[in-house]
Amino acid sequence: QQQVKQSPQSLIVQKGGISIINCAYENTAFDYFPWYQQFPGKGPALLIAIRPDVSEKKEGRFTISFNKSAKQFSLHIMDSQPGDSATYFCAARWSNYQLIWGAGTKLIIKP
């Protein structure tokens, strides 16, 4: 119930391609779904976030798609660049502002 399942564990995409990372959850009480980006040796940084009353949110090359009925949400990175190579975490907000984290996806963009 409290888990957020993230896939794939790792992903290799050619430069200029679309990177897609998926997350699924069970608890319908989750009310905020952020994505964080983490570079090696650094802490995660908030990339983009969405609430469940919105089906899509776009910020530059990054888009979250949210399917409330399927309890799934995904991150799309358009025109992927080598600088996008990082580990990406999805998360869901639980009560009292606690975040439940996915296991992470290591994304490699090949030049």
Place this chain on the structure above:
Amino acid sequence: DGGITQSPKYLFRKEGQNVTLSCEQNLNHDAMYWYRQDPGQGLRLIYYSQIVNDFQKGDIAEGYSVSREKKESFPLTVTSAQKNPTAFYLCASRSQGSYGYTFGSGTRLTVV
């Protein structure tokens, strides 16, 4: 510049020793968090604090202790009771009413 400072960046500890990881923030955030990160796993919550002089256990608190005597500081002690302490430790903070977390750059602890 406002942010979270974690120190040291790398820490080596002998088995049986306690060690304290520092976390300081100048963002005036109310809530602070400690997470542990292991390869291939998500972030696991160790302890969190919503206000000064109060803190709560997270999912993996055994073998760890914290204090919150000042709003800006939330040190984590890894005790000898922690069976597998080698990991990357992340401190985060959040402003009251905000959903976003701000993370420090982490401390990598290695037991030798």
